[in-house]
Amino acid sequence: MRIHILATVFLVLFLIGCKGEKKYHDEQKDVQVEVVTDKIADILKFQHQLNEDFKDPDKSPLPDRYRKDFEGLDFFAPDTNYIVRARLVRTPSALPFLMSTTGGEKSKEMVYGVLKFTLNGKNFELQVYQNEELMLEDGYEDYLFLPFSDLTNGNETYEGGRYLDLRIPEGEEITIDFNRAYNPYCVYNKKYSCPIVPPVNNLKTKILAGVKKFDK
Template identity: 40%
Template sequence: MKSKNILIIGVLTVVALAVIYTMTGTESPEVYLEKIEKERDRQYKFIKFNIDSPLTEEQKKDFKELDFYTIDPSYKVRAKMVELEEKKMVELPMTDGSVEKYLKHSFAEFDLNGKPQKLLLLQSMKEADKRNFFLAFADETSGEETYGGGRYINLRQDGKNSITIDFNLAYNPYCAYNPDFACPLPPKENIMQIPIPVGEKDYKKE
């Protein structure tokens, strides 16, 4: 009886994954997981070996891995883009007390775990491709399991009025590794009142 129940649960899990991937327009579960793991490996190699890494040479010697949550495809969502009629500049406070200017472009509206969400999409003044956006957000894991200054996701518009947000790709700003770097903090519109238990966790010094 137990083995039968396990089989049923397994089938239901596969069905649930299939529904998620159909709704989000994602590849097969295997391809999706492989893509996320490949991106995580790329991040690790950049932080560990790249000359532009935020780690000092001393930190690199002890650096062994990045810490991530388990990949959860339900945190990949399709959002409706609601473009702002009047696009204004916003000065995001930086971790060193300075400010950096971004263009307030649009809101991304979507449901996550049955709750409606609305996040502000920004564009850097240096961004040449107007389909690329910057999302800085904080959530209920910030300051606990994830970096207190929030996390980032790089986004690219993939529909006329829609954009895909994959929180599994959320990564830490440079200042999470090295306080000598200045990083923009999330705007007040992007302080989420729910936990986002996917993506990169806080960097812990060895």
């Protein structure tokens, strides 16, 4: 599967590159096909970069004994049905709270807002969080943390749920791409302490996108 994904990466990027600068100016009949192709290419690029980070000893959460034989993470096939537009309802009056972690300590978070979206014909809501300390660091001023769990947990995916990284939008809408869902680092290495997904962010559906569970 990993070989197939990498081969698809190069093929998709090659085809996009062949279109040159005209890809956003073609006739209307071609626009939809190219937009979808670009989305798939972005997902494959994300998967490739995540695998490269896991191979890098300076970035990887993997212990040396796993990293030396690491070939790649197991992903669901890219699926644009799991890219959704959500309405962001901000919660400026929310008070900080302590989010539990796998290591026993607490992470101080604030509910930045509630994301409301439709997936597979059903309506869902997820809380999205902002860390009080992290938001003071350069490059993380607009960072939002979206942990979630779903009905794949314990079977296809890690039992504790997965994470998504988002950025504060200028408007009232935000894109959620579940193809970018990744596992907490504590899945790969016990030295990491990871936030536990709050029960309110449990989705009563299967999210068949993103990183699958890690088999050592």
